[in-house]
Amino acid sequence: MSDAENPSNPTPDEQTDFEPVQVFDDETEMDLRPGADNCYKCTSCDTSCPVAEVDDDFPGPKFQGPEQWRLKRKGDEDIDDSIMSCSNCMRCDNACPSSVPLSQMHNTARGEYVDEQMDKLSREYIRNRILSNYRIMAEIGSKVPRLTNFALNNSVVQKVNEKVLGITSERDFPEFAQQTFREWWHERGGARVSSEEKKIAYFHGCYSNYNTPEVAKALVRVFEVFGYEIAVPRQRCSGTPMFANGMLDDAERAAEVNVSEFSDLIDEGYDVIASCTSCSMSLRQEYPELFEFHGTAEVSAHTYEAMEYLRIHEDLEAEIENASVEEQSFAYHAPCHARNQGLEHQAVELFRELDGVNIEDVGDSCSGISGTYGWKDEKYDTSMKIGEEMFDHMEHAEGNVGMTECPTCSMQMEHGTGYDIKHPLQLLEEALV
Amino acid sequence: MPIREDVLVVGGGLAAATAALAARETGKSVRLVAHKKSTLRQASGLIDVLGYVDGDGPRANPYGAVADLPEDHPYGLVGEAGIREGLRIFDDAVGDAYAGGHTDANALVPTYGGTVKPTARYPESVAPGLASIDEDTLFVGFEGTTDFSAPVVAEHVVAAGVPFAARGVTVPFPKTFRDDARATRFAKALDEDEAADDGGGVRRALADAVAEHLTDEERVGFPAMLGDDRDAEVREELADRLGVSVFEVPTGPPSLLGLKLEDRLFAALDEAGVRLSTGNPAVGYEADGDRIEAVYVDRKGKNVPYHAEQFVLATGGLVGKGIGSDRERVTEPVFDCHVPHSEDRYEWSESEAFGGHAFARFGVVPDEELRPTAASGEPEFSNLRAAGGVVGGADVAREKSASGVSLATGAVAGGRAGEEA
Numbered sequence: 047m048s049d050a051e052n053p054s055n056p057t058p059d060e061q062t063d064f065e066p067v068q069v070f071d072d073e074t075e076m077d078l079r080p081g082a083d084n085c086y087k088c089t090s091c092d093t094s095c096p097v098a099e100v101d102d103d104f105p106g107p108k109f110q111g112p113e114q115w116r117l118k119r120k121g122d123e124d125i126d127d128s129i130m131s132c133s134n135c136m137r138c139d140n141a142c143p144s145s146v147p148l149s150q151m152h153n154t155a156r157g158e159y160v161d162e163q164m165d166k167l168s169r170e171y172i173r174n175r176i177l178s179n180y181r182i183m184a185e186i187g188s189k190v191p192r193l194t195n196f197a198l199n200n201s202v203v204q205k206v207n208e209k210v211l212g213i214t215s216e217r218d219f220p221e222f223a224q225q226t227f228r229e230w231w232h233e234r235g236g237a238r239v240s241s242e243e244k245k246i247a248y249f250h251g252c253y254s255n256y257n258t259p260e261v262a263k264a265l266v267r268v269f270e271v272f273g274y275e276i277a278v279p280r281q282r283c284s285g286t287p288m289f290a291n292g293m294l295d296d297a298e299r300a301a302e303v304n305v306s307e308f309s310d311l312i313d314e315g316y317d318v319i320a321s322c323t324s325c326s327m328s329l330r331q332e333y334p335e336l337f338e339f340h341g342t343a344e345v346s347a348h349t350y351e352a353m354e355y356l357r358i359h360e361d362l363e364a365e366i367e368n369a370s371v372e373e374q375s376f377a378y379h380a381p382c383h384a385r386n387q388g389l390e391h392q393a394v395e396l397f398r399e400l401d402g403v404n405i406e407d408v409g410d411s412c413s414g415i416s417g418t419y420g421w422k423d424e425k426y427d428t429s430m431k432i433g434e435e436m437f438d439h440m441e442h443a444e445g446n447v448g449m450t451e452c453p454t455c456s457m458q459m460e461h462g463t464g465y466d467i468k469h470p471l472q473l474l475e476e477a478l479v
Numbered sequence: 480m481p482i483r484e485d486v487l488v489v490g491g492g493l494a495a496a497t498a499a500l501a502a503r504e505t506g507k508s509v510r511l512v513a514h515k516k517s518t519l520r521q522a523s524g525l526i527d528v529l530g531y532v533d534g535d536g537p538r539a540n541p542y543g544a545v546a547d548l549p550e551d552h553p554y555g556l557v558g559e560a561g562i563r564e565g566l567r568i569f570d571d572a573v574g575d576a577y578a579g580g581h582t583d584a585n586a587l588v589p590t591y592g593g594t595v596k597p598t599a600r601y602p603e604s605v606a607p608g609l610a611s612i613d614e615d616t617l618f619v620g621f622e623g624t625t626d627f628s629a630p631v632v633a634e635h636v637v638a639a640g641v642p643f644a645a646r647g648v649t650v651p652f653p654k655t656f657r658d659d660a661r662a663t664r665f666a667k668a669l670d671e672d673e674a675a676d677d678g679g680g681v682r683r684a685l686a687d688a689v690a691e692h693l694t695d696e697e698r699v700g701f702p703a704m705l706g707d708d709r710d711a712e713v714r715e716e717l718a719d720r721l722g723v724s725v726f727e728v729p730t731g732p733p734s735l736l737g738l739k740l741e742d743r744l745f746a747a748l749d750e751a752g753v754r755l756s757t758g759n760p761a762v763g764y765e766a767d768g769d770r771i772e773a774v775y776v777d778r779k780g781k782n783v784p785y786h787a788e789q790f791v792l793a794t795g796g797l798v799g800k801g802i803g804s805d806r807e808r809v810t811e812p813v814f815d816c817h818v819p820h821s822e823d824r825y826e827w828s829e830s831e832a833f834g835g836h837a838f839a840r841f842g843v844v845p846d847e848e849l850r851p852t853a854a855s856g857e858p859e860f861s862n863l864r865a866a867g868g869v870v871g872g873a874d875v876a877r878e879k880s881a882s883g884v885s886l887a888t889g890a891v892a893g894g895r896a897g898e899e900a
Contacts, residue, residue: 088521093663093733102657102664140758141516143800330779347780357482358783388758388778395754 091138096412107138133416160292309341370401375445381452415458485900490793494867497889505897524736528883530597565886593635608726653684686720796868842871
């Protein structure tokens with residue numbers, strides 16, 4: 047820069063009769079995404095995009111967001127179909143020095159692409175709709191867990207899924223628990239602690255209800271040790287898989303239920319706690335970005351990840367320092383959606399102080415599965431390529447038990463290394479309950 | 480009991496990292512709270528201490544030039560001892576990944592714009608390219624990397640009066656990427672020695688392509704994208720195949736040298752036991768009289784208090800958003816510290832693009848303890864210090880002093896915060 051020469055005639059043209067130009071046809075219909083013009087094309091987002099890193103054909107978040115919006119401003123440009131290759135990890139949000147709301151643009155663009163350009167009878171659409179509405183499948187499947195577990199992981203069924211639906215046969219379906227968390231919760235008679243001041247409403251999400259109720263139970267027991275009254279209201283999917291597949295109408299219906307149920311409890315003094323970092327991300331960031339239900343802002347402001355909440359409101363550090371567990375070693379992976387909430391260091395930071403535990407961060411690479419992304423036949427290889435760095439780090443770590451907050455990251459960790467995977471709440475339960 | 484530390488550093492760049500390391504050396508518990516990914520990844524990766532004073536230079540000895548700076552320059556407060564302390568912390572943190580510590584003199588490093596920049600520390604991959612080394616040089620650029628034109632770099636370097644001959648050539652990268660491929664893509668292909676378009680490894684193919692152009696030059700300079708994790712191996716192989724030394728020229732953002740420096744510093748913070756909270760901005764504070772009790776971190780709509788005994792503000796300058804401005808006024812957004820500026824905004828800048836702009840010196844006014852002061856000259860708070868770009872009085876772009884100011888003020892502010900906590 048400093049070598050640029052000054053122009054020989056630096057006097058600018060005199061402009062005394064300056065008239066501002068009307069850029070937009072109609073001021074009330076100004077289609078400029080908020081923040082699009084904050085992008086100064088530094089490409090920090092592209093450099094932090096795990097998909098762009100392994101897929102040379104993917105144009106990256108800068109194109110998917112601000113550039114696409116600029117192209118569209120003139121009218122009849124289609125959304126580029128590469129938007130479906132974005133995995134919605136949201137790392138670009140965190141990388142942007144200019145606070146451009148990249149993932150919001152991607153979600154909106156993907157929604158528009160699916161609504162207007164995608165064939166609703168296509169295999170891809172039907173498959174995506176099924177994957178993103180996992181909860182409905184799970185609700186039916188969990189009624190007969192043994193049969194479902196058997197059927198889903200039957201190789202014939204898997205081949206049919208792959209051929210007909212485009213769901214990869216490389217992966218094993220997560221097992222359904224014999225008893226869902228909600229069944230357990232009702233059986234035990236709901237909350238066992240009552241309190242006037244300390245009240246949480248638990249957003250368990252689908253996975254810990256149908257597949258890993260041990261995580262949800264750990265949350266209940268840990269919070270009860272600290273004297274919290276727990277409510278488990280009616281709830282639907284957080285919407286994360288729906289955003290990632292551009293099924294914004296489905297997401298909106300689910301969000302409306304969640305916002306209405308949880309905002310009522312917030313009025314009664316409850317805070318919302320999630321054990322899955324994608325769920326808390328969704329309630330916190332994506333809801334207010336995409337929807338305008340009454341209570342959305344309150345739900346966003348009152349939602350916390352479980353350990354985050356305890357760190358803010360309790361002296362978790364002191365509790366951990368006084369506790370001990372049997373000797374064990376973990377390879378910890380921070381999910382992308384934990385990173386975006388500023389939570390990527392907390393598990394390692396805390397458990398380092400726990401007697402008996404050796405915990406190692408396996409680095410900042412994305413696991414690559416990104417919810418439904420890695421389940422798609424055509425995305426499976428990309429997903430595994432992204433995950434390679436994490437698998438490698440896990441294998442070099444001292445521990446041979448993995449740890450993460452995200453259910454799909456844990457599927458990928460298990461799939462890539464064969465390790466058992468724990469949720470931090472389970473270790474917290476072991477230490478404190 | 481909420482999150483509590485002895486020392487809380489607000490910011491995620493070079494100044495914040497240095498302050499956190501300095502505070503940690505006193506044995507106190509330290510947490511760093513950073514918002515976005517560090518601005519280090521936008522920076523060249525070079526560590527400049529002082530190259531020019533009021534447009535005059537390059538100066539051979541940064542320490543010697545300090546006396547010529549205006550009185551209110553932060554170097555005046557921290558002195559030569561502060562600068563040396565900052566560099567010591569830096570050298571400890573990066574180990575042998577950086578060179579330049581053997582001398583007090585500035586090194587002259589060719590940049591991607593073709594200027595020759597006076598700098599105090601430089602990545603080891605840059606070292607063979609120093610302008611003071613009298614070796615004829617071939618600069619090599621890749622087709623499609625629009626911000627690095629090897630012929631222009633060579634021409635400008637020669638025009639800068641270097642003691643050697645230089646030429647620039649542009650070659651196609653031996654593996655075809657999309658037109659707007661990122662620097663990281665080139666680096667990764669070299670790291671993994673991916674297959675070139677002709678089937679062989681890209682390292683060999685690249686060496687062959689460059690060898691065709693090499694006449695009697697003794698070294699070859701590439702834009703800084705020669706590998707990421709295995710960079711030393713890549714350079715060594717290229718040098719072996721070409722039979723000359725190979726170096727990197729620092730590039731613009733996103734800069735691999737900047738990214739690597741960020742990684743190294745964060746690894747050093749982790750090793751030192753500094754706690755990290757990243758991803759959410761600090762937006763305000765809670766005080767008891769003139770003592771700050773906690774900094775509020777905005778966690779998507781909710782303020783989370785981070786308590787500490789001592790605080791260091793290292794949020795950067797106008798570019799890093801540690802200093803904010805609108806048409807009316809210039810502010811420091813976290814603690815609302817006093818930032819002196821003319822009421823008439825037309826006096827904030829000069830008509831000359833590279834002139835001595837007032838805005839370049841905007842920042843908080845530190846006392847001798849580096850505590851930001853109010854208009855009265857009294858400290859704003861008794862337990863808040865400032866470091867790096869948020870501190871006013873330095874025109875770091877013109878002086879080539881940005882890293883040095885960050886290191887020196889970071890070391891002093893962090894060290895004192897640690898001692899008092």
